[in-house]
Amino acid sequence: MHELYCVNNIKKCSICEQSFDNNDEEDHQNYHLQHTCSKCEIFQKDLNNHQCFKCQYCSKYFQKGEVQNHQELCKLKETRCSFCEKMIQNKQLELHLPYCKEQKEKSQQSQKNSKNNQKIFENEERLCPYCDLDLMYDYEDEDEHLKICGSRTEICSFCNQRILIMNKQMHELNCFQSQFNYVQTKIEELNLQQVVIQQIQPTDEQLKEYLDQNDSDD
Numbered sequence: 001m002h003e004l005y006c007v008n009n010i011k012k013c014s015i016c017e018q019s020f021d022n023n024d025e026e027d028h029q030n031y032h033l034q035h036t037c038s039k040c041e042i043f044q045k046d047l048n049n050h051q052c053f054k055c056q057y058c059s060k061y062f063q064k065g066e067v068q069n070h071q072e073l074c075k076l077k078e079t080r081c082s083f084c085e086k087m088i089q090n091k092q093l094e095l096h097l098p099y100c101k102e103q104k105e106k107s108q109q110s111q112k113n114s115k116n117n118q119k120i121f122e123n124e125e126r127l128c129p130y131c132d133l134d135l136m137y138d139y140e141d142e143d144e145h146l147k148i149c150g151s152r153t154e155i156c157s158f159c160n161q162r163i164l165i166m167n168k169q170m171h172e173l174n175c176f177q178s179q180f181n182y183v184q185t186k187i188e189e190l191n192l193q194q195v196v197i198q199q200i201q202p203t204d205e206q207l208k209e210y211l212d213q214n215d216s217d218d
Helices: 002-009 022-034 064-074 090-114 136-150 165-200 204-217
Strands: 010-012 019-021 052-054 061-063 078-080 087-089 153-155 162-164
Touching: 052 064, 061 064, 078 090, 087 090, 090 165, 136 165, 153 165, 162 165
Parallel strands: none
Antiparallel strands: 010 019, 052 061, 078 087, 153 162
């Protein structure tokens, strides 16, 4: 009878693997609620001594032994930029977002300036987005002016190449991203070289042993 009762009424918890009676299931679940971290949702018997750490890329919480491995993978994942809609690696997003936001605001302002609004006042201004020339008094040649003015070139702030003014904002955004990727790669290569140097550098004990051997040979 006892064995039959156990088979039908005793369950093993999938979280802590302890066994409990079906009649005590609610109490057991409440026990877990009191001992589960609200951030990383890990069950801890000693919750007061538990620490969890937030990933700097996705803001999720992990235990100390897991967060570093998670971040190494998470930084390589891509997130869609809310301004340019491009997929950007998480490790680059912190620098990409402010610059991209600034470029989008400039672009929106230029589009606003170049839009042919209905004339409300006789002295209404309609400015060229490239040179700020008032086009209100040269309406017939406005399209020609925009074509010629946008075809002028200016120097890119990052690569010093001459770029068509009409393409400059998008070019500088891509150029900034390319140079950031290059610098990031060089930093990672330098860190790897430092690790290799540390691995081949002899310890004090190895150096002492080498000197002792030379003394004995003499």
